[in-house]
Amino acid sequence: MNPTKLSTLSWGEEISFPSSRKGDMYSHVVGARYPCRSVAYVPRLILSELAASNPKEMNVLDPFMGSGTTALEANLRAFNAYGLEVDPYARLIGSASVQKFSKVDLSKLEEFGSTLESKFRSTRSLKSMIPDILNIDHWFPEKNIDDLVRLKRVISDFLETTPKANNFLYAAFADIIRAVSYAERQSLKPYVSTRFRKQPAEVLPSFQKCLKKYLDGAQAVALLKDYGTGQIKWIDGDATQFKLDAKIDVAITSPPYINAMDYVRCIKLESSWVGTGSSDIFSEVRSSQVGEAARSKKREISADVLEIIGPDFLRIQEVDKERSKTVAAYFQDMKSNLNCVYKALKANAQYHIIVGDSVVRDVEVATHHHIGKIAEKIGFEWQGYFKYAIKDHRTSLPRNGRGGKIEVEHVISLRKP
Numbered sequence: 053m054n055p056t057k058l059s060t061l062s063w064g065e066e067i068s069f070p071s072s073r074k075g076d077m078y079s080h081v082v083g084a085r086y087p088c089r090s091v092a093y094v095p096r097l098i099l100s101e102l103a104a105s106n107p108k109e110m111n112v113l114d115p116f117m118g119s120g121t122t123a124l125e126a127n128l129r130a131f132n133a134y135g136l137e138v139d140p141y142a143r144l145i146g147s148a149s150v151q152k153f154s155k156v157d158l159s160k161l162e163e164f165g166s167t168l169e170s171k172f173r174s175t176r177s178l179k180s181m182i183p184d185i186l187n188i189d190h191w192f193p194e195k196n197i198d199d200l201v202r203l204k205r206v207i208s209d210f211l212e213t214t215p216k217a218n219n220f221l222y223a224a225f226a227d228i229i230r231a232v233s234y235a236e237r238q239s240l241k242p243y244v245s246t247r248f249r250k251q252p253a254e255v256l257p258s259f260q261k262c263l264k265k266y267l268d269g270a271q272a273v274a275l276l277k278d279y280g281t282g283q284i285k286w287i288d289g290d291a292t293q294f295k296l297d298a299k300i301d302v303a304i305t306s307p308p309y310i311n312a313m314d315y316v317r318c319i320k321l322e323s324s325w326v327g328t329g330s331s332d333i334f335s336e337v338r339s340s341q342v343g344e345a346a347r348s349k350k351r352e353i354s355a356d357v358l359e360i361i362g363p364d365f366l367r368i369q370e371v372d373k374e375r376s377k378t379v380a381a382y383f384q385d386m387k388s389n390l391n392c393v394y395k396a397l398k399a400n401a402q403y404h405i406i407v408g409d410s411v412v413r414d415v416e417v418a419t420h421h422h423i424g425k426i427a428e429k430i431g432f433e434w435q436g437y438f439k440y441a442i443k444d445h446r447t448s449l450p451r452n453g454r455g456g457k458i459e460v461e462h463v464i465s466l467r468k469p
């Protein structure tokens with residue numbers, strides 16, 4: 053079933069969506085390679101239902117914004133998008149994905165596309181612009197390193213006259229990095245197979261193709277009459293520590309899974325090339341990531357969280373003390389997030405959380421259930437719950453140490469009374 057109404061779903065119902073990105077329009081094409089991107093259908097389902105019953109302006113928050121899926125769905129309904137995100141690379145992609153260009157800017161971008169080849173041919177590489185990537189020759193052929201620098205120089209010259217296109221063009225530039233490297237396309241974490249050496253794609257044609265796709269998306273957005281501000285209002289702080297006083301009409305998010313994904317590692321090549329990443333930034337971002345082992349050192353676990361996760365926590369602790377601390381810190385961080393979102397919501401507003409359960413040291417942790425229970429302690433009413441099968445495994449995660457994939461995502465719907 054492909055549902056159109058959230059309110060008609062029964063508790064725990066498993067629904068299905070078409071394969072996640074096929075046929076997606078507008079700027080959903082921007083940053084489509086961002087790791088663990090959410091399916092757009094969930095925010096679409098929630099926001100279109102709200103738009104139908106409540107057509108006035110609404111403020112939509114995603115505290116774990118990633119590449120901006122929720123924000124784009126909000127903008128498509130002329131709602132305001134608010135967000136938090138600790139990774140500057142994701143903020144660049146998210147900002148690019150919601151942007152609306154004027155006709156004038158779009159024609160400048162088109163002209164940029166049509167004159168790109170001649171500018172590229174007359175631009176030389178510069179050693180000083182090669183990013184600081186450890187063993188860069190392991191990742192890229194020398195020719196592609198030079199060509200990426202040449203392309204970056206052409207982009208930055210163009211941005212001097214059209215600075216508004218900064219995020220958009222660097223998102224397209226980031227999009228081709230994996231293809232022009234030796235790293236496998238299919239794996240989320242970059243790695244080079246020594247058995248089957250990949251033939252990297254060429255830089256210029258890859259970028260031209262990507263730019264065309266992005267421009268098609270931007271043109272579709274430019275034609276829309278009712279569109280939001282074309283921006284994400286980025287909130288200071290992080291998802292576990294921020295302040296927004298009762299401003300938000302609905303929050304929708306997909307937090308990281310427990311200790312399942314090293315986002316920083318996944319995007320390190322792209323982020324280094326576009327200039328949002330360096331080893332210092334990577335270690336700072338990593339230590340802010342909810343679900344990362346590094347967080348557990350700083351967290352005191354409260355009694356109510358321990359009571360809810362207790363049996364799982366003890367079973368993991370028996371076999372792996374460190375991992376049990378990471379798991380506990382994850383739920384403590386989610387408690388802080390729930391508290392912040394609770395305060396940010398207006399009365400009666402909802403918070404929808406999309407999350408997969410995890411298997412940690414052979415213990416099945418019902419993440420969605422525990423988050424729902426913690427939310428109830430804070431004062432939320434747990435109003436609805438459905439799940440769906442993940443069809444597009446680019447968005448899914450390898451299960452830590454167990455092979456296989458997380459096949460189902462859960463959506464819990466909470467209401468602030």
Ligand SMILES: C[S@@+](CC[C@H](N)C(=O)[O-])C[C@H]1O[C@@H](n2cnc3c(N)ncnc32)[C@H](O)[C@@H]1O
Pocket residue numbers: 086087088089090091115116117118119120121122136137138139142289290291292305306307308309315340341342
């Ligand atoms: C599952 S992804 C979100 C994907 C997003 N819905 C999309 O479609 O791209 C989780 C995101 O949370 C971010 N994140 C992790 N810890 C955070 C924190 N403490 N505050 C804000 N963002 C955080 C990660 O960098 C990552 O981009």
